[in-house]
Amino acid sequence: xxxxxxxRCVQVLNEALHELFAARDDVHLLGEDVLDPYGGAFKVTQxxxxxxxxxxxxxxxxxxxxxxxxxxxxxxxxxxxxEIMFGDFIALGFDQIVNxxxxxxxxxxxxxxxxxxxxxxxxxxxGYGPTHSQSLEKLLLGVPNVVVVALGECHDLxxxxxxxxxxxxxxxxxxxxxxxxxxxxxxxxxxxxELAVRETGSPYPxxxxxxxxxxxxxxxxxxxxxxxxxxxxxxxELILEHEVFCEVVALSQLLPLDLEPVLExxxxxxxxxxxEEGTLTGGFGAEIAARMQELAWGDLRxxxxxxxxxxxxxxxxxxxxxxxxxxxxxxxxxxxxxEGVRS
Amino acid sequence: xxxxxxxxxxxxxxxALLAEWLVADRAEVEQGQPVCVVETTxxxxxxxxxxxxxxxxxxxxxxxxxxxxxxxxxxxxAEELASLESGAEAAPPTRKPDGGERKATRKAVELAERHxxxxxxxxxxxxxxxxxxxxxxxRQAVDAGASERPLLAGISTERVTLPALCxxxxxxxxxxxxxxxxxxxxxxxxxxxxSEEKCRLLRENGASIGDGVVLGEGSLVAAPRIVLEDGVExxxxxxxxxxxxxxxxxxxxxxxxxxxxxxxxxxxxxxxGGRSVRFGGGGHRDPWAVLAVGDLAFVGDEAFVNVCRxxxxxxxxxxxxxxxIVTHNIGHSVLEGFENRFAPVVLExxxxxxxxxVVYAGCRIGAEAIIASGSYVTADVPxxxxxxxxxxxxxxxxxxxxxxxxxxxxxxxxxxxxxxLLALRGHEPTALEEGEPRxxxxxxxxxxxxxxxxxxxxxxxxxxxxDAVAEPPEGVAVLDLVARRVLGNGGEVLEAARELCRKRGxxxxxxxxxxxxxxx
Numbered sequence: 001x002x003x004x005x006x007x008r009c010v011q012v013l014n015e016a017l018h019e020l021f022a023a024r025d026d027v028h029l030l031g032e033d034v035l036d037p038y039g040g041a042f043k044v045t046q047x048x049x050x051x052x053x054x055x056x057x058x059x060x061x062x063x064x065x066x067x068x069x070x071x072x073x074x075x076x077x078x079x080x081x082x083e084i085m086f087g088d089f090i091a092l093g094f095d096q097i098v099n100x101x102x103x104x105x106x107x108x109x110x111x112x113x114x115x116x117x118x119x120x121x122x123x124x125x126x127g128y129g130p131t132h133s134q135s136l137e138k139l140l141l142g143v144p145n146v147v148v149v150a151l152g153e154c155h156d157l158x159x160x161x162x163x164x165x166x167x168x169x170x171x172x173x174x175x176x177x178x179x180x181x182x183x184x185x186x187x188x189x190x191x192x193x194e195l196a197v198r199e200t201g202s203p204y205p206x207x208x209x210x211x212x213x214x215x216x217x218x219x220x221x222x223x224x225x226x227x228x229x230x231x232x233x234x235x236x237e238l239i240l241e242h243e244v245f246c247e248v249v250a251l252s253q254l255l256p257l258d259l260e261p262v263l264e265x266x267x268x269x270x271x272x273x274x275x276e277e278g279t280l281t282g283g284f285g286a287e288i289a290a291r292m293q294e295l296a297w298g299d300l301r302x303x304x305x306x307x308x309x310x311x312x313x314x315x316x317x318x319x320x321x322x323x324x325x326x327x328x329x330x331x332x333x334x335x336x337x338x339e340g341v342r343s
Numbered sequence: 344x345x346x347x348x349x350x351x352x353x354x355x356x357x358x359a360l361l362a363e364w365l366v367a368d369r370a371e372v373e374q375g376q377p378v379c380v381v382e383t384t385x386x387x388x389x390x391x392x393x394x395x396x397x398x399x400x401x402x403x404x405x406x407x408x409x410x411x412x413x414x415x416x417x418x419x420x421a422e423e424l425a426s427l428e429s430g431a432e433a434a435p436p437t438r439k440p441d442g443g444e445r446k447a448t449r450k451a452v453e454l455a456e457r458h459x460x461x462x463x464x465x466x467x468x469x470x471x472x473x474x475x476x477x478x479x480x481x482r483q484a485v486d487a488g489a490s491e492r493p494l495l496a497g498i499s500t501e502r503v504t505l506p507a508l509c510x511x512x513x514x515x516x517x518x519x520x521x522x523x524x525x526x527x528x529x530x531x532x533x534x535x536x537x538s539e540e541k542c543r544l545l546r547e548n549g550a551s552i553g554d555g556v557v558l559g560e561g562s563l564v565a566a567p568r569i570v571l572e573d574g575v576e577x578x579x580x581x582x583x584x585x586x587x588x589x590x591x592x593x594x595x596x597x598x599x600x601x602x603x604x605x606x607x608x609x610x611x612x613x614x615x616g617g618r619s620v621r622f623g624g625g626g627h628r629d630p631w632a633v634l635a636v637g638d639l640a641f642v643g644d645e646a647f648v649n650v651c652r653x654x655x656x657x658x659x660x661x662x663x664x665x666x667x668i669v670t671h672n673i674g675h676s677v678l679e680g681f682e683n684r685f686a687p688v689v690l691e692x693x694x695x696x697x698x699x700x701v702v703y704a705g706c707r708i709g710a711e712a713i714i715a716s717g718s719y720v721t722a723d724v725p726x727x728x729x730x731x732x733x734x735x736x737x738x739x740x741x742x743x744x745x746x747x748x749x750x751x752x753x754x755x756x757x758x759x760x761x762x763x764l765l766a767l768r769g770h771e772p773t774a775l776e777e778g779e780p781r782x783x784x785x786x787x788x789x790x791x792x793x794x795x796x797x798x799x800x801x802x803x804x805x806x807x808x809x810d811a812v813a814e815p816p817e818g819v820a821v822l823d824l825v826a827r828r829v830l831g832n833g834g835e836v837l838e839a840a841r842e843l844c845r846k847r848g849x850x851x852x853x854x855x856x857x858x859x860x861x862x863x
Contacts, residue, residue: 008363010387043380043387127358181362181382181405194446194469211470239470240448 006183009153013044013175016158017081020165021052024079027165030057030070031083041085042121042180067093067118071101074116079165086132087122087174090139101170102145113168117161121175123226123277124325128177129316135226135278135309137174141255141287148255149204150174150225154185154192155252156205163203174254176226195232195248204253206261210245211235217245219271219335222262222288224251227275227326234331246273246335254284262288263296270301273334277325280308305334344427345394345417349381351410358407359383361414368400372417379404379414392417399427447471454480457723502691502710502726504658505635506611508570508590516551516570516590526565527584534561545569559599564589574857577601578618583608586628592638594855605650606632613855617644617664626651626671626685637692639850642666652685657692657710659850665699672704691726695741713741750809751794754824758782758792758807761843765862780806785862788836796821805833805840827851835861 007015020027029045035058039046049056059066063084070080084090090097101114124133140148147169151157164171187197187207195209209232210217223231228250238244247265251258266272272292274285285306292304307326315321349359360382366372377389378398392398396417402408418424447455447462450473455462458480465471465479481497518526522544526533533541538558545564546552553573558564562581564571570590578599583589585608592612597620603610604623620642622634629651636642637658644664648654652670656662668688677683686705690696694708697716708714709726718735728737745753762783765772772785780800782791789804796808802818811823811830820833822840829841829851839862841851850856 041386042382126360180387181360191468196469213469239472243448243450243472 006185008180009151009157009182009184010042010044010180012157012184013161013180014046014048016161017045017048018051019158020162021048021055024165026077027079027081028055028057028073029081029083030059030066030073032059032061032066032085034058034083040083042177044119044175044180045083063089063092064096067096067101070116070118071096071104071114074101074114074170075104075112079115079117081117081119081165084118084120086128087120087136088131088134090118090120090136090172094139097140097146097170098143102143105169106145114170115165115168116170117164117167117173118171119173119175121177121180123176123178124314124321125226126177127316127318127321130313133314133321135276137172137225137254138276138278138283140172141257141284143255145169146255147171147204147253148174149252150254151176151179152207152225152228152250152252153179153182154187154197154207154228154250156186157184160204160252167203174225178226178229182229192232193236195235200261202253202258206252206258207248207250208261208265209235209248209250211239212245214247214268217247217265217269219246219273219338220249220262220265220269221246221273221275221331221335222249222251222265223275224254224284225277227277230326230328231275231331233328234335237328237332238335242336244335257287257291259288259291259295262292263299266292266296266299270299271338272296272300272304273307273331273338274304275307275326275331275334277309279311280306281311283308302338305338307331307334344419344423345392345396346413347378347390347393347398347415347417348413349390349408349410358409361402361404361406361408362387364400364404365389366398368398370398372396372398381408383410390414394419396420397424399424448473451476457725498653498655498687498689500655502657503655503689504637504692505655506590506592506609506637508572508592508611509609509635511570511590513568516568516588517549518545518567518569519548520567522548523565523567526563530563530565533565534563545571553593562601572612586632592855594857596857597642598644603634605634606630608634610634610636611638611640611658613639613850613857614642615640616642617646619645621645621647622650622654624649624651624669625673631685631687636660639855643698652704653687655687655689657690657694659693660690661695662690663696663698663700663716666696667699667701668696669702670704700735711741747794750825754794754807754809755781755792757824757843757847758790761790761840764843765839768863770862785836788833790836790840796823803833805837807840822851824849829853839863 034040034045034056035049070082073080104112104114122135122137137148149160149171151160164173185192190196195211196213198208200206221231231248235246235248238246247269249261249265274288276284285308289304307330309325314324362382363380366378372378372392374392374394376392378392379390381388381390394417396419398415398417400415402414408414416427418427451471454473454476460479465475541558542552542556550569552571555574556571557576559577559579559581561579562577564583566585566589568588572593574594575591576596578597578601580599581601583603586606589608591610594612595610595614597616598618600619602621602623604627614636627650631652632650633653634650636656639659640656641661643662646662646666649669670688671685675681684704688702689707691710693711696714699716700714700718702720706720707723709724712724712726712728714720714735715731718731719733721734724730727741729739729741730737762772765785770785772783774783780791780793782789791804792807795810796806797812799816804819806821808823809825811821815821815831820831820837822829827849842858842863
């Protein structure tokens with residue numbers, strides 16, 4: 001059989017959900033088309049409704065009411081997991097998120113919590129067109145009191161899911177459509193492939209990758225989610241073709257932003273590139289660049305560079321979509337363009 | 344036979360991801376058994392086997408497949424399976440390019456190829472870089488017992504024939520400390536002495552000085568240990584001052600104004616050096632300042648070899664006029680990112696460096712390679728290569744293969760050239776009658792050429808040949824032009840033939856040898 005040694009991410013998430021449901025009676029799952037035998041558009045919830053009938057609720061196509069129902073369950077002490085079939089549709093729930101879910105705890109003076117988990121896949125590169133391919137998590141980054149966690153293919157997916165369910169704050173788990181089908185490449189013996197990896201100890205850990213075992217390097221690339229394999233490809237190309245070594249910091253917790261692992265890496269490398277699949281303006285990279293120039297001005301020998309999607313609408317045609325979204329080549333070019341990169 | 348087709352689920356999708364095979368290729372499947380997972384827009388579906396049989400997969404998982412294509416066939420009988428397996432379609436499923444395998448950088452691969460080392464000898468977690476290959480090369484050089492000589496550790500002497508004097512006993516030629524003191528404190532008075540007087544004083548004070556050594560007017564030789572073999576000639580105003588030892592082999596000569604400054608110098612036998620040759624420069628007193636020049640090397644006028652790290656020059660190496668070899672650079676702080684290089688230079692046997700070419704610290708020129716005039720060598724040059732340019736790039740081979748007839752023709756031309764030259768010099772060579780072997784006669788000695796010397800010819804004769812099979816009889820000398828050997832004795836005519844051959848690049852054993860004049 002040609003199945004990879006590592007489990008595919010979708011399988012890891014599916015098994016993690018099954019274990020969570022077995023371990024906790026207060027966990028529920030709500031979403032569109034999540035009932036078996038269909039088991040959800042991306043099959044993350046497969047088998048769950050058969051195993052736990054009554055705790056898996058399939059809902060009408062109305063994300064606004066979905067968010068409202070889930071928020072109510074959370075307020076009443078349940079641990080609902082909300083599956084939004086495509087990340088693009090969180091826009092429909094934004095009033096619930098911004099004016100309700102994020103604010104209840106403070107407005108009611110800590111008498112309530114909203115332990116809600118929203119799981120949703122973002123990202124393009126599948127030819128799904130303008131309204132099914134976006135990376136909209138940046139819209140959440142300015143919302144106070146919510147947690148945004150991005151899953152990358154090298155992270156402990158089960159650990160992140162469990163941490164999100166156990167978190168008393170509302171947590172958005174940003175998944176990725178391409179990641180589902182890819183193997184969950186967890187570090188083995190401190191390495192993923194030829195790259196050495198360090199993992200922080202927080203509930204939503206960051207991974208730092210190094211081709212030199214954390215000695216000398218030319219730049220740090222900070223990224224997350226679906227851009228992780230793109231950044232790793234870029235780093236591998238830079239090493240193999242140019243002997244330019246970069247570290248990659250793959251954050252999982254995007255909000256509240258914890259830049260400690262980025263600061264640590266930049267102290268070694270002296271330069272930073274941000275890489276995200278969302279559009280450039282007002283994005284993840286913009287926020288990080290602003291903070292890094294405040295926190296690490298003395299370590300940076302060149303301006304922070306951002307790699308992101310062009311500011312525009314994602315086309316359906318695959319060739320046009322590829323031109324729109326950031327590629328490994330874009331990351332390589334950004335590193336090459338850093339003034340003073342040591343090669 | 345049954346087909347598994349990816350059906351089109353909706354109007355706006357043309358491709359689907361074949362996410363996972365749920366069964367192995369060639370597995371037995373049941374009707375209705377899920378065999379693969381396919382992802383399309385908004386849907387991840389399991390595809391079921393339409394019937395029972397042996398599945399033959401046509402695509403690897405993880406690839407995008409055009410909808411409507413057959414992704415697998417199910418053979419319901421052994422015959423069907425056999426026919427499927429013999430068909431072109433049943434070739435192994437299209438595999439995605441595997442990017443995860445390569446772990447050596449391009450620079451590392453190129454360096455390994457240049458040095459012909461096997462990358463699999465590097466046992467390392469992580470990427471293999473140029474540095475790792477450099478370390479491997481150094482390690483293998485040591486493993487090969489390349490150099491048990493101190494300070495040459497890590498430098499491969501493969502294809503570098505060092506002069507025998509490198510191994511001369513430590514007790515040879517040790518100078519009386521008081522005499523060395525005199526040489527160093529009052530060099531002018533030693534320089535003023537005649538050659539014979541200089542040799543006598545050195546000999547009396549412990550130096551090993553052979554017969555017929557000539558130390559030119561105004562010259563100085565000073566070192567704790569001095570070995571000058573028979574016939575060494577140093578030109579006027581030579582300055583030889585070594586911190587530990589200088590040893591020069593028989594019949595080696597340098598023109599006027601030689602400067603030889605380093606810690607340990609070993610110059611082989613039969614080396615020919617021009618005028619104003621300099622060995623030394625910055626760092627020549629460094630512990631690593633070791634110079635070895637192989638037998639029969641040629642060092643042209645005004646050549647400059649900087650010796651602050653070992654410089655190994657193989658046998659029959661040509662350094663033509665104004666060759667410049669450096670073992671270190673000079674510049675700004677290494678802590679500001681400037682290069683600060685101190686590295687040995689190796690020229691393997693019979694390498695040639697053209698007029699005014701520069702060889703940078705750390706480079707190794709392979710055996711029989713040629714560096715064109717004016718080139719600047721910044722990287723290793725493989726054996727047998729022709730390199731030219733700034734920086735020097737390999738553009739071809741330094742020599743080409745000769746066919747046996749062509750070689751015989753060229754050898755015959757040497758005979759003709761010798762004939763013509765002797766005539767031009769005012770001698771009276773006379774052509775022999777047509778026949779084999781062909782040749783001419785001069786002063787009663789016949790000079791002959793035969794591709795293969797098998798049977799004795801009557802003497803006196805000098806025979807040029809490409810293959811000396813037989814031993815020459817009394818009165819006959821044989822020059823084997825390919826094996827480069829001299830057999831027998833032949834007087835002035837043999838000496839003249841040998842000299843002409845030298846000018847064609849053919850040097851003979853036994854050597855060293857120097858033409859003392861005569862017919863030519």
